[in-house]
Amino acid sequence: MDDVPSDAIRPETNLTAQVHEVSIIRNVLDGRVARRQKKQRPLLGLPKGIVLLATPDGWRHSILTVQGGMLCGRLSDAILDPEQALAVAEKMLKELARDFHDMAVEVNWDPRLEPWTWTGQVIAVPCAENTLEPPTD
Numbered sequence: 001m002d003d004v005p006s007d008a009i010r011p012e013t014n015l016t017a018q019v020h021e022v023s024i025i026r027n028v029l030d031g032r033v034a035r036r037q038k039k040q041r042p043l044l045g046l047p048k049g050i051v052l053l054a055t056p057d058g059w060r061h062s063i064l065t066v067q068g069g070m071l072c073g074r075l076s077d078a079i080l081d082p083e084q085a086l087a088v089a090e091k092m093l094k095e096l097a098r099d100f101h102d103m104a105v106e107v108n109w110d111p112r113l114e115p116w117t118w119t120g121q122v123i124a125v126p127c128a129e130n131t132l133e134p135p136t137d
Contacts, residue, residue: 044100045069047122050107052089054116059085063093086118093122 045065053060059075075092079085090107097105104125109118 044071044096046101046103047071047093047096047105049122050089050093050120052085052118052120054082054085059089061089061092063096082118090120097122097124 045067047063048066049064051062051064053062057074058077059079061073061075063071065071075085075088079088086109093107094105097103105122106125107120107122109120112118
């Protein structure tokens, strides 16, 4: 130990600091400290169903998720036609599944029980490899 400078030897009471320093040095990559990236869950759950309601204020929706959550909101005020509202809600669900979960989905609308309400089931569609479009025959 004669060739080791005296200032490089630290007392044993500083062992925790030495271990921490060594772990930081081992994790240094390209001049910055490497940190573990936590895998974050998507902000919105995978949709499994939707309820669409016609109200005096406009079209309201509630999206049910596989995880048990619910996302509520409304469609644009410019939409008056029920068929247009169904198409816009379906497009919204497809974009949500694509953007947050990298999945393609279809919506199967249930028969209406009331003239002002629609419910639909969201079904995952098998996709061609590396695309979000359903396979073509």
